[in-house]
Amino acid sequence: xxxxxxxxxxxxxxxxxxxxxxxxxxxxxxxxxxxxxxxxxxxxxxxxxxxxxxxxxxxxxxxxxxxxxxxxxxxxxxxxxxxxxxxxxxxxxxxxxxxxxxxxxxxxxxxxxxxxxxxxxxxxxxxxxxxxxxxxxxxxxxxxxxxxxxxxxxxxxxxxxxxxxxxxxxxxxxxxxxxxxxxxxxxxxxxxxxxxxxxxxxxxxxxxxxxxxxxxxxxxxxxxxxxxxxxxxxxxxxxxxxxxxxxxxxxxxxxxxxxxxxxxxxxxxxxxxxxxxxxxxxxxxxxxxxxxxxxxxxxxxxxxxxxxxxxxxxxxxxxxxxxxxxxxxxxxxxxxxxxxxxxxxxxxxxxxxxxxxxxxxxxxxxxxxxxxxxxxxxxxxxxxxxxxxxxxxxxxxxxxxxxxxxxxxxxxxxxxxxxxxxxxxxxxxxxxxxxxxxxxxxxxxxxxxxxxxxxxxxxxxxxxxxx
Amino acid sequence: xxxxxxxxxxxxxxxxxxxxxxxxxxxxxxxxxxxxxxxxxxxxxxxxxxxxxxxxxxxxxxxxxxxxxxxxxxxxxxxxxxxxxxxxxxxxxxxxxxxxxxxxxxxxxxxxxxxxxxxxxxxxxxxxxxxxxxxxxxxxxxxxxxxxxxxxxxxxxxxxxxxxxxxxxxxxxxxxxxxxxxxxxxxxxxxxxxxxxxxxxxxxxxxxxxxxxxxxxxxxxxxxxxxxxxxxxxxxxxxxxxxxxxxxxxxxxxxxxxxxxxxxxxxxxxxxxxxxxxxxxxxxxxxxxxxxxxxxxxxxxxxxxxxxxxxxxxxxxxxxxxxxxxxxxxxxxxxxxxxxxxxxxxxxxxxxxxxxxxxxxxxxxxxxxxxxxxxxxxxxxxxxxxxxxxxxxxxxxxxxxxxxxxxxxxxxxxxxxxxxxxxxxxxxxxxxxxxxxxxxxxxxxxxxx
Numbered sequence: 079x080x081x082x083x084x085x086x087x088x089x090x091x092x093x094x095x096x097x098x099x100x101x102x103x104x105x106x107x108x109x110x111x112x113x114x115x116x117x118x119x120x121x122x123x124x125x126x127x128x129x130x131x132x133x134x135x136x137x138x139x140x141x142x143x144x145x146x147x148x149x150x151x152x153x154x155x156x157x158x159x160x161x162x163x164x165x166x167x168x169x170x171x172x173x174x175x176x177x178x179x180x181x182x183x184x185x186x187x188x189x190x191x192x193x194x195x196x197x198x199x200x201x202x203x204x205x206x207x208x209x210x211x212x213x214x215x216x217x218x219x220x221x222x223x224x225x226x227x228x229x230x231x232x233x234x235x236x237x238x239x240x241x242x243x244x245x246x247x248x249x250x251x252x253x254x255x256x257x258x259x260x261x262x263x264x265x266x267x268x269x270x271x272x273x274x275x276x277x278x279x280x281x282x283x284x285x286x287x288x289x290x291x292x293x294x295x296x297x298x299x300x301x302x303x304x305x306x307x308x309x310x311x312x313x314x315x316x317x318x319x320x321x322x323x324x325x326x327x328x329x330x331x332x333x334x335x336x337x338x339x340x341x342x343x344x345x346x347x348x349x350x351x352x353x354x355x356x357x358x359x360x361x362x363x364x365x366x367x368x369x370x371x372x373x374x375x376x377x378x379x380x381x382x383x384x385x386x387x388x389x390x391x392x393x394x395x396x397x398x399x400x401x402x403x404x405x406x407x408x409x410x411x412x413x414x415x416x417x418x419x420x421x422x423x424x425x426x427x428x429x430x431x432x433x434x435x436x437x438x439x440x441x442x443x444x445x446x447x448x449x450x451x452x453x454x455x456x457x458x459x460x461x462x463x464x465x466x467x468x469x470x471x472x473x474x475x476x477x478x479x480x481x482x483x484x485x486x487x488x489x490x491x492x493x494x495x496x497x498x499x500x501x502x503x504x505x506x507x508x509x510x511x512x513x514x515x516x517x518x519x520x521x522x523x524x525x526x527x528x529x530x531x532x533x534x535x536x537x538x539x540x541x542x543x544x545x
Numbered sequence: 546x547x548x549x550x551x552x553x554x555x556x557x558x559x560x561x562x563x564x565x566x567x568x569x570x571x572x573x574x575x576x577x578x579x580x581x582x583x584x585x586x587x588x589x590x591x592x593x594x595x596x597x598x599x600x601x602x603x604x605x606x607x608x609x610x611x612x613x614x615x616x617x618x619x620x621x622x623x624x625x626x627x628x629x630x631x632x633x634x635x636x637x638x639x640x641x642x643x644x645x646x647x648x649x650x651x652x653x654x655x656x657x658x659x660x661x662x663x664x665x666x667x668x669x670x671x672x673x674x675x676x677x678x679x680x681x682x683x684x685x686x687x688x689x690x691x692x693x694x695x696x697x698x699x700x701x702x703x704x705x706x707x708x709x710x711x712x713x714x715x716x717x718x719x720x721x722x723x724x725x726x727x728x729x730x731x732x733x734x735x736x737x738x739x740x741x742x743x744x745x746x747x748x749x750x751x752x753x754x755x756x757x758x759x760x761x762x763x764x765x766x767x768x769x770x771x772x773x774x775x776x777x778x779x780x781x782x783x784x785x786x787x788x789x790x791x792x793x794x795x796x797x798x799x800x801x802x803x804x805x806x807x808x809x810x811x812x813x814x815x816x817x818x819x820x821x822x823x824x825x826x827x828x829x830x831x832x833x834x835x836x837x838x839x840x841x842x843x844x845x846x847x848x849x850x851x852x853x854x855x856x857x858x859x860x861x862x863x864x865x866x867x868x869x870x871x872x873x874x875x876x877x878x879x880x881x882x883x884x885x886x887x888x889x890x891x892x893x894x895x896x897x898x899x900x901x902x903x904x905x906x907x908x909x910x911x912x913x914x915x916x917x918x919x920x921x922x923x924x925x926x927x928x929x930x931x932x933x934x935x936x937x938x939x940x941x942x943x944x945x946x947x948x949x950x951x952x953x954x955x956x957x958x959x960x961x962x963x964x965x966x967x968x969x970x971x972x973x974x975x976x977x978x979x980x981x982x983x984x985x986x987x988x989x990x991x992x993x994x
Contacts, residue, residue, distance in 0.1 A: 118803035120638040126629050127614045129883060142591040148598055148616035165592060165667060202636045221804060257805065257927060264928045305932075307953060307992030308773050338585065340692050340727050342734060418595055457919045457934070461727045461734035462765070464951060466934030468923040488920060488932040490953050490992075538932045538953020538992045 079232040079244070081106035081132075084178050086152045087236045090134065091175055093159035095238060098170030099138040101398075103237040105375070106132050106150065107417040110194065110230045116205040117223040124198070131417040136162050138173075140403070146418045176240030183245040183372035186380060187365050191277035193228035193250060200277075201226055204252060204285040211289030212256045218300060219293045221257035224285075228277075235377040245372045249522060250279045254288040258296035265302070265485065267295025267470070272511040272522070273366045295452065295471050298483050305472070305487030305539030311447035312489065312532045313440055313475065319510015320525025321453035323358060323430050325465040326493035327351075328525070329516070331385050331393075332423040333400030333411070335460050342463035342494060343391060351391045352497035355433050358386040360395055362410055362426035368511045368524040369426035376412035376421050383409045385428075389498070397423045415519035422517060429526035433503025437529035440502045442478035448487065448537055449473045449480055453510065463493035466538070488538035496532055504529030551576065551714065554618045555706040558600060561623050562708055565631060567604040569645035569708035573840065574600045574618070575882040577701030578663065582670035584678055584694045589671055597701075599882035604630045608639030612885040642867035648711035649873075651844035653837030655830050658718035659745025662700050665720075670696045673746060677724050680755025685728065687766065688759045692725040692736075698746065703879070705842040713842040719833065720746045721976055722754045728762035737762025740976035744831055764916065765936055768950030771993035777912035777966075778954070778989040779905070779940065782973045786981030787921045789823070789893050792958055795926040796825075796850050797876075797888040798865035807929045807958060811856045817962035819854040820898045827875050827891035833978040840879035840886040848874045850893075851962075862888050894980045897970035902983045905969045907943035913991055914938040914945060915954065929958035953992035964988055 082090075087104060094102035108130040115123040132155060133146035143165045145158050193201075205224040212222040229249040236242045251272040258265050269291035271283050314322055327343070335341035343351060352358075362380035364370050373379050376398050384392050394404070397412030400423050412421035441449065449472060456467025469487040473480045509526040554574050562570035576598045583590040599616035604627070611633030615626040678694035698721065704714030723740035739758035743749050780788070792807075800806040808816060817823075827845025829835055838844055841863050849857045861869070862877035865888065878889035906914075919934035932955040938945040969983035 114636075118805075120640070121636060122638070123610075123612070123885065124633040124637055125612055125885065126633065127626070127883070130616065141589040144591060144593040145595070146593075147596040162594075198632065198636050223803075266925065266927060305955075307955065307990060309994050335692075338690055338692055340690055340734075340736075418597075420591060420593070455920075455922055459736055459919070461736040461762075462950075464919075464934070464936075466920045466953075468920060468932060486930045486932050486955060488923060488934065488953060488955070490934045490951055492951070536951055536953060536992060536994065538934065538955050540932075540955040540957075540990055 079108050081150065081234040082152060084180065084242065087178060087242065088175065090155050090159050091236065091238050093156050094134060094136045094163055095173030095175060096160065097163045097166040097168045099136045099166060099173040101137040101238055102173065103135045103235065104132065105417055106234040108232045112193065112201060112228050114201055114205055114226040116209055118221065121202060129416065133417045134159055134162060135420065138166055142420065144420055173238060175238050178236065178242040179240050180242040183243050185246070186363055186370045186372045187274035189248045189276040192230065193248065193277055194230055196277045204280055208252065208254050208285040208289035211286035212254060212293040215290050215293035216258065216297050218258045218260050219256050219296060220259045222254065222289065224252065224254045224288065227251040237377060241377040243373055243377045247274060247371060248276050250275050250277065252280065252285055252288050254292040256292035256296040258300045260300055263300055265296050265299035267292045267299055269295065270511060272368045274368060274370050275366045298471055299485050302483035302485035304541050305484040305537060306541045307539040308537060309534050310537050311444050312535050312537070313444055313447060313449045314527065314530045314532070315449060315451045316437065316504060316506040316508030316527060316529045318450050318453045319508060320429055320527040321456050321467045321510060323428055323527050324425065324525045325456040325458045325467055326496050327358060327386065328425045328428045329458050330460055330463060330493055331395055333394045333396040333404065334423050336394040337400045337403045341460050346391050349391055350389050351494050352386055352389040353500045354389045355503040356386055356389050356497055356500060357431040358429065359384055359431065360411065360425055360428045364427050367427045368522045371426065374410040374412045375414045378408045378410040378412060380410045395423045395425060397421050413521050415521055419519050422519065424516065424521050425514060425523050427524040430528060432505050432507045432528045435502050435504055437504040437506050440504055440529050440531050441475065443502065444475045444531065445477060447475040448484070449475045458493065465493055466490045486540060490536040490538050496535060499533055500530050501533055502531035551702065551704045554600065555704060555712065557620060558602065558623050559706055559708065561627055565604060565627055567606045567631060570602065570604040571645060571705065571707035572600055572602055573703065573705045573879060573882060575703045577699055579697065579699045580670065581695055581697035582667065582674050584671060584674035585691050587675050587678065592667055597881060601882040601885065602626050602630050603885065604634065605643060605645050606634050608641045608643050609634045609637050610643050614883050640864065643864050644867070645707050645709045646711060646841045646843060646863040647709050648842065649844055651837055655828060655835060656744065657835060658700065658716055662698055662718040662720060662745050665746050669746065673722060673749060673751060676751035677722050677755045680752045681724055681726055681759040684756050684759040685763055687728045687730050687763055688726055689729040690727045692727070694724040697721045705840065707842065711842045713838040715836050717836060718744055720749055722749045722751055723976065724755055724758045726758050726762055728759065728766055730766045733766055735762045735765035742833060742976045765948060765950065768936055768948040771913065771939065771949045771952050771991055773992050775988055775990050777909050778986045779909060779912060779914045780984045780986065781916045782971060782981035782983055783975060784915050784918050785895065785984050786975050786977065786979035787918060789981065790977065790979035791921045791924045792926060793890045793893060796860045798859040798861045798869055799888055800926070801859050802865060802868060805927050807926060808856055814856055815854050816856045817851055817854045818965050821851055821854055821962060821965050822849065822896035823851040823893065824849050824896065825860060825890050825893050829892050832892045832974055834891045839875040839877040841877040843873045843875045843877060845875035845891055860888050860890065862886060892974070892978065892980055894972060895968050895982055897972065897982060898968045900967050900969055902969040902971045905967050905983055905985050908967065908985060909940050909943055912940045913949065914940050924958065931956065931958060951993065954989060955992065956990060961986060
């Protein structure tokens with residue numbers, strides 16, 4: 079998608095910088111998407127449309143002036159740009175403007191079948207197939223809902239440093255949630271597929287996978303006993319994905335928190351913040367992973383950022399702004415939910431790299447503990463590092479073996495304390511997918527970790543030891 | 546906005562709808578402006594202005610509904626959106642009760658906007674953000690850093706019209722102040738957040754916002770672990786607002802129809818202790834979500850959901866009211882022109898059990914005061930199970946003894962509703978859109994070390 083030609087872009091940038099300023103930018107977006115929702119046995123809702131708009135930003139002495147609107151009309155944008163520039167004190171000379179270098183960012187994730195070429199009927203079929211598989215899995219599965227989503231997001235980023243980069247990102251997702259019921263007991267299980275990939279995702283992973291897995295987890299939950307409350311040794315399976323790394327350290331390493339010394343990890347570059355077994359990276363270049371992009375939403379090429387190496391803090395995740403404030407280089411982590419938002423430092427695909435211990439050995443080393451196979455959403459308090467995340471599928475460990483399933487557990491801990499205490503890191507690696515929320519902006523992410531042993535962490539459950 | 550511009554757009558879309566191969570249709574038009582000013586260390590961080598203008602179209606045919614949207618309010622833009630919405634119809638399953646909503650007259654005299662808000666200067670906005678920050682910093686030397694001190698506002702209108710002759714809408718405005726900061730003592734950092742809102746900038750209370758955020762952060766400093774136990778628990782009004790806000794979806798009639806609600810089949814039965822009365826009200830003066838009509842043009846009203854412990858009503862939109870042969874409750878909510886209407890709350894509130902906060906706290910011989918929770922999204926509105934992380938205070942004889950942190954609170958909402966021993970008369974409306982009062986619960990299990 080072209081959005082605008084060079085001369086129009088230069089006019090707008092010149093209007094932004096007319097009264098001074100160090101940096102000006104135009105961000106154009108057209109997001110064509112389809113969402114299909116099946117619930118209660120019915121194809122309930124289909125949403126399809128194109129969300130398009132433009133934002134402009136002017137940076138002067140670390141102050142950002144921002145406008146966003148629906149109109150792509152150049153004259154409207156020039157007059158809004160002029161209005162933005164009025165915010166500056168004036169009297170200064172116009173900010174400098176480099177020659178634009180138009181380029182198309184090569185896709186980091188190859189797309190074989192563009193979602194736009196598939197008719198609605200075939201997309202609808204996916205959620206129906208997922209449902210059929212879930213309901214066939216067990217008679218106790220009484221309810222199932224599924225949602226299909228695809229998004230073809232075209233963006234153009236044009237700035238006063240000469241960047242004029244276009245990229246198209248394609249997202250495909252299928253989410254299923256099964257409810258199993260026996261008597262008064264009602265339990266939910268869910269599973270999702272989400273990648274930066276076209277419709278071929280569903281050739282590689284048939285939708286039945288989503289239905290069956292959601293149903294399996296709901297059935298495990300039905301058989302599960304309420305989780306114990308107290309402090310336990312916890313083994314996080316690699317199958318559980320990386321919610322822990324996302325909450326326990328990822329957010330705390332985002333440059334906006336570090337720059338204002340708000341995070342528990344601020345000012346600790348070069349210091350030991352985790353066990354020597356722990357190496358953490360954030361990588362935006364992994365083909366087809368949900369957090370991958372060719373460039374970030376400020377036109378900085380994507381890369382792999384080494385955050386923690388053998389427990390030592392090496393880098394933060396930066397947007398242009400936070401990198402400038404701390405005198406570091408941008409890391410390609412400036413992301414935004416849409417043209418409506420300012421870019422802020424965000425994770426992409428965040429992972430703890432594999433260690434050396436066979437995962438089976440980690441499990442068998444625990445006499446009495448909890449084995450976590452699926453993690454749900456989480457939350458972290460940046461300043462203290464205290465985090466919580468909820469656990470989907472989990473089991474008690476007794477004498478080194480997986481014992482009875484447990485439900486409704488949460489893990490409650492402190493980021494640096496937990497990362498420093500990890501005493502076994504598996505030789506495996508498993509990915510999870512999610513949508514991360516921060517400051518009201520939601521962006522697609524993935525995370526990964528090997529099997530990990532945490533010797534002591536608070537498990538929030540309902541069965542008190544005194545019960 | 547220019548007078549009558551929205552009417553012209555609604556007319557244009559209605560004309561297109563009457564020619565389309567559908568039984569009927571509905572247009573929702575949104576035209577809103579949002580601005581904000583953010584300050585840290587009294588310096589401007591950002592000044593933002595956003596404009597949202599567009600329409601959402603629903604078409605109805607034989608119990609099927611198609612939805613699309615467009616920011617382009619011209620005849621061509623509307624025609625394209627209409628084509629996309631019609632193309633959806635063959636693929637969705639029919640529900641005979643899905644029909645174009647019928648108009649219902651209403652009068653609405655509440656003041657819902659400050660006409661001067663759109664004229665507030667950037668300097669005034671920045672000044673408000675600065676005042677919030679300086680109040681917080683002045684409050685205590687332990688407040689060391691501010692992440693974001695912010696003024697923001699929204700004004701504009703939304704209108705809905707349909708082929709059944711319904712035409713409704715309103716203009717509104719709200720101004721917000723908020724601050725997120727960090728208090729530091731020795732090696733420990735804790736965050737504090739607070740926000741307030743009003744119809745216009747002049748009614749904001751920057752001092753109260755700054756001081757509340759500062760005290761929230763300071764109060765968490767030095768928090769120790771608790772021992773795992775079963776105890777009396779007092780919930781802060783903001784925690785109550787969050788808990789009931791999350792639980793709200795169990796009252797949505799569509800979830801009841803799909804058997805995905807904790808309260809399915811329980812109308813007229815006891816679901817809580819007799820001292821609990823829970824109300825949803827779309828017409829509380831100045832509340833965040835107050836207006837004459839909902840997202841389908843149905844008049845808003847006051848609905849008692851739980852009446853002295855007895856489940857009295859669900860929340861309905863036009864479709865669920867027809868389906869369940871109930872009265873519409875004006876609960877169809879829209880997340881802007883991009884989204885189709887779905888059931889949601891207006892403002893939820895708990896009726897006081899006739900006790901003030903001080904007396905309520907005095908009822909606790911030994912217990913825990915919960916000032917903040919994490920992980921509210923883990924409340925399962927189907928099973929009612931929840932497991933939250935919490936910080937607060939250890940309490941003894943009505944007073945706060947020592948701050949505590951890294952607590953887990955788990956249980957089932959059904960038990961929680963039956964554990965409710967008292968509701969104080971200190972109802973507060975939060976910028977999240979929910980409201981809450983101080984609440985006392987008996988016999989709650991707390992996890993710690």
